């Protein structure tokens with residue numbers, strides 16, 4: 001469903017070149033739920049932007065649902081949903097429901113299918129109490145649920161999440177985690193999740209990829225990840241060891 005083959009992306013900053021992503025290769029199969037971890041500045045958002053076609057790779061090849069994202073952005077938009085937790089894709093001054101209606105037009109979702117999908121998302125994400133509220137008046141937790149619904153209204157095969165639980169309280173976080181878990185299990189939606197909240201990884205991801213300085217530093221199961229540190233280590237300790245280079249990265253490959 002997602003394929004990266006020796007992908008690199010660099011940026012020119014004044015006279016320097018920043019290599020945000022280097023020689024990155026991985027495959028995510030349909031139905032997987034994969035955590036994409038890495039310290040600040042590791043290259044996670046750059047990868048995600050290449051998956052959605054916002055950025056073109058400098059080298060290598062990216063495919064999502066068999067499409068080259070940067071060249072087939074419109075076609076790909078029908079197959080992929082994206083949530084950037086730090087930024088909303090909703091219309092700030094419009095009631096949530098009107099944002100959804102605009103998305104229906106943009107994605108040309110058939111009216112009946114849209115109504116059914118919206119009813120389902122309203123129930124599972126508990127949106128009923130604020131569908132008529134302007135987005136600017138929503139709490140962060142409500143806004144995030146609105147953004148998730150917006151990304152899923154066209155029933156995409158792949159969902160890419162960039163910090164979807166950032167700033168949320170423990171109850172809101174758990175609500176979103178339960179929702180994502182069900183989405184993956186029941187609808188088979190492929191999910192790539194970037195987060196700094198290791199609780200998200202523990203609760204949701206069987207497979208974890210870790211990127212560091214633009215390179216893949218670990219790729220394995222959550223169990224493999226935990227096995228890189230002494231027994232009884234917490235996931236925070238395990239990940240800290242990997243971020244600071246104090247562990248063998250034997251799961252990679």
Ligand SMILES: Nc1ncnc2c1ncn2[C@@H]1O[C@H](COP(=O)(O)OP(=O)(O)OP(=O)(O)O)[C@@H](O)[C@H]1O
Nearest residue numbers: 011013018020038039040041042043044045046047
């Ligand atoms: N548009 C840009 N121009 C120049 N440099 C950039 C640009 N976008 C990203 N970078 C650089 O590329 C590197 C990777 O950034 P990226 O945003 O992908 O990291 P990240 O893993 O998402 O970090 P964070 O966890 O802090 O969000 C950083 O050094 C960043 O400064």
